[in-house]
Amino acid sequence: MAYAPSEEPVALKILVAGGFGVGKTTLVGAISEIRPLRTEEVLSDRGVGVDDVDGVEGKTTTTVAMDFGRITIREGLVVYLFGTPGQERFWFMWDELSYGALGAVVLADTRRLTDCFPSIDYFEQRGTPFIVAVNCFDGADQHEPDDVRVALDLDPDVPVLLCDVRRRASAKVVLVTLVEHALKTLTAAQRK
Amino acid sequence: MTEPQWLDEEAGPIVRPYALTGGRTRSSGDDFDLISLVTAADVPGKDESALGPEQRHILAIAREPMSVADIASEIDLPLGVVRVLLGDLHDHELISVRPPAQVAPLPSERILKEVINGLRAL
Numbered sequence A: 001m002a003y004a005p006s007e008e009p010v011a012l013k014i015l016v017a018g019g020f021g022v023g024k025t026t027l028v029g030a031i032s033e034i035r036p037l038r039t040e041e042v043l044s045d046r047g048v049g050v051d052d053v054d055g056v057e058g059k060t061t062t063t064v065a066m067d068f069g070r071i072t073i074r075e076g077l078v079v080y081l082f083g084t085p086g087q088e089r090f091w092f093m094w095d096e097l098s099y100g101a102l103g104a105v106v107l108a109d110t111r112r113l114t115d116c117f118p119s120i121d122y123f124e125q126r127g128t129p130f131i132v133a134v135n136c137f138d139g140a141d142q143h144e145p146d147d148v149r150v151a152l153d154l155d156p157d158v159p160v161l162l163c164d165v166r167r168r169a170s171a172k173v174v175l176v177t178l179v180e181h182a183l184k185t186l187t188a189a190q191r192k
Numbered sequence B: 001m002t003e004p005q006w007l008d009e010e011a012g013p014i015v016r017p018y019a020l021t022g023g024r025t026r027s028s029g030d031d032f033d034l035i036s037l038v039t040a041a042d043v044p045g046k047d048e049s050a051l052g053p054e055q056r057h058i059l060a061i062a063r064e065p066m067s068v069a070d071i072a073s074e075i076d077l078p079l080g081v082v083r084v085l086l087g088d089l090h091d092h093e094l095i096s097v098r099p100p101a102q103v104a105p106l107p108s109e110r111i112l113k114e115v116i117n118g119l120r121a122l
Helices: A024-031 A088-098 A110-126 A145-152 A168-191 B006-011 B017-021 B053-061 B068-075 B079-091 B109-120
Strands: A010-018 A033-042 A061-074 A077-083 A103-108 A130-135 A160-163 B037-040 B095-098
Touching (some): A010 A024, A010 A088, A010 B109, A024 A033, A024 A103, A033 B079, A061 B068, A088 A110, A103 A110, A110 A130, A145 A160, A160 A168, A168 B109
Parallel strands (some): A010 A103, A103 A130
Antiparallel strands (some): A061 A077
């Protein structure tokens, strides 16, 4: 079947990053049909210094389970959500995950704000548009987004918002904020 | 991680994942992005005799464009393995592969606005 170029199927990729246990899986599950996806990665030179293989020198592959969700906007337009593995040993996967990504949501927990530093550094360096969504856990003190911005030393144009990733409505706002930010970044780049 | 845990998952695969690929861990193309769209080629009378059941499965589910991640999830094999299988299919010209829109060309403003509206309407 012949499609006009504009009608070819389009797939977009959004990453969900942040520290371990910050709610990445919950966010993906709140807004999309979450599906199992695993990778059996070969430990290569890229893992040297990253993967501690002491005692398991004979081990050549490692299995990583990822959060993977899909949102169908319409036929031929699909948004994929990928939760980035939280542990440092899986850094080698980030380059692939972020390649061609539309943008990233960095989930933060104000009780463990430092956990999201590596994600923010990574996306800043790569120039991937990202937003910071502060997951409001029960029992955690509420902080103003501007306080979080200062604490994380974010550029003024990076959106920061509070959210409750268990709620679908809140998860929607998070994603809409990200895509709006990506659109703004894209149009700004085109004007240059 | 101490011991490989693949045996624990629902009695796990009996065959080591990369046994399906003849021990190969890198595909000839090695360029299947997670959201590259794979479509089975419409080749009349194609010879599938050299293909394994997993590759036939891929051809069966990719009649409509399907992302690499979707395929891996659907046939429940690790991504690395799926990439090797896809590489074989590509070498035999049994599939076509389209890289993600973000790579080339960039998604248009119109597409992104459509996504924003679509997300709001969820």
